[in-house]
Amino acid sequence: MPRTLVVTNDFPPRQGGIETFVHAMTVRFPPDRVAVYTSGTPGDRAHDARLPFPVVRDRARVLLPTRRVTARAVELARRFDCDSVWFGAAAPLGLMAGELRRRTDVRRLVATTHGHEVWWARTPGARALLRRIGAGVNSVTCLGSYTRAGSPPPSDRRRRRACGGSRRAWTPRCSGDRRRGRRGCGSGTAWARGRSCCARRGSSRARDRTR
Known part of the structure; x- marks a missing residue:
């Protein structure tokens, strides 16, 4: 039965907002319909x-499209x-989307934007690479209006994708931004803004609740 290959640098036991999101989405696949290719990190074997489902770890600590x-x-x-x-x-x-499409039977490719792609979109050289990514995949998903601004393809190819974890797992745990009239740092949108002071604590709770 065909699977979805998840290609990512951001996967537990490494901790952070993106890692929590990717894990929460991946565990919702039937086990025989997904496989993960990710970078190595301490504690990954256990x-x-x-x-x-199968997780294949690369010897590199950071995957790059080499x-x-x-x-x-x-x-x-x-x-x-x-x-x-x-x-x-x-x-x-x-x-890597173009090579995967040319050299395999993969026909649907999806890429998710978080926060750092917004920086890419504002930098001339990186912006061209981001447009190339958008042209090579079928859809680019975003977590909110902030990261939508950094999505490279035309608007009809953009998709909103909410967090796959439980609502409690993403409840803000601090009040770091409340004095500015914003929600705490536990939401995906707050993480996209770079406010990740609760990312480590929240990611471990989310993993426990989504297993």
């Missing part, structure tokens, strides 16, 4: 052993009979 990493993604898409790919963070790994 973590991955508890998951019901020839070697792209070739490995192609090999895994073939090995797991994948017909779709989800880039947990659009930039920079979404630059």
Whole structure:
């Protein structure tokens, strides 16, 4: 049965807002319909052993769209009979979309924007790469209006994607921004604004509640 290959640098046990989001979405797939290709991080063996789907760790601590990493993604898409790919963070790994489409049976590619893509969109050289990512995938999803501004494709190819975790897992745990009239830092939109003081505490709680 075809699977979705999740290609990401942001996966537990590494902690943070994007990691929590990607994990929460991935565990909602049927176990036989998803596989993960991600970077290595301390403690990953014990973590991955508890998951019901395959997780392939690269030797690198940070995946970049190099020839070697792209070739490995192609090999895994073939090995797991994948017909779709989800880039947990659009930039920079979404630059592999074209090769995956040309060299595998993958026909649907989705990339998610978070916060750093907004910086890419404001920088001339990086903006061109972001547009290339948008042209290479079928859809670019965003978590809110802030990251929508950094989504590269035309508006008819953008999709809003809410968090896959429970509502309690994403409840703000601090009042760091309330004096400015904003919500606390537990929401995806707040994380996109770079306000991540609760990311470490919130991510561990979200993982526990989504298993």
